[in-house]
Amino acid sequence: MKLVLDKKHGNRVEFVAKGVATSFANMVRRYGMSRVPVLAIESVTFYDNSSAFWDEYIAHRLGLMPLLTPDKTPESAEIIFSLDAEGPKVVYASDMVSSDKDISAAKGTIPIVTLGQNQHLRFEAKAILGIARRHAKFQAGLLSYGEEGEDLRFFVESFFQMEPADVILRTCDLIEADIESVEEALGKKPEKKKAVKKPKKAKKKE
Incomplete structure (x- = not known):
């Protein structure tokens, strides 16, 4: 091939x-x-939401937000995203704070919600590893x-x-x-991969 x-x-x-x-x-x-396997937000705990949108709407939006998924991420990984925002402002994915510096929203410009004057949004979201056979958000x-x-x-x-x-x-x-x-x-041992030998560096002539 x-x-x-x-x-x-x-x-x-x-x-x-x-x-x-x-x-x-x-x-x-x-x-x-x-x-x-891909990381996606699985659950959201809302502490304050005085925006124009229900908790369920925002949670659904967060669940479909793509998250950076480094290679070899442990199956048991649980990443917490926290947000505390007050209007008037547009809240973006980049406003969320991750518990892991290597994992964040794949696109920070994705809007989450628009907060009006004196409106407040505070939550914690937990992301886990999953596959698309379970849910499309893990595709x-x-x-x-x-x-x-x-x-x-x-x-x-x-x-x-x-x-x-x-x-x-x-x-x-x-x-x-x-x-x-x-x-x-089936009782057949997989063949061991042959290690690729690195070429030796030529010695410099004096």
């Missing part, structure tokens, strides 16, 4: 896969859209492909939680892990 990167723009990439069966391509597509992006002669052209669009290339890389890691678990279940 050979991959050739063709186009890259923002949160989208296109690449051509050579020597790949459509059945394998479909597996990559399904894994990428439903199995890649990492969209993947599709089409035939191009004997090759397949992939279209990958990230929902900003990670780079589009990372969606594919994490998808491949998941597929590899599942294959290894099947081999172990």
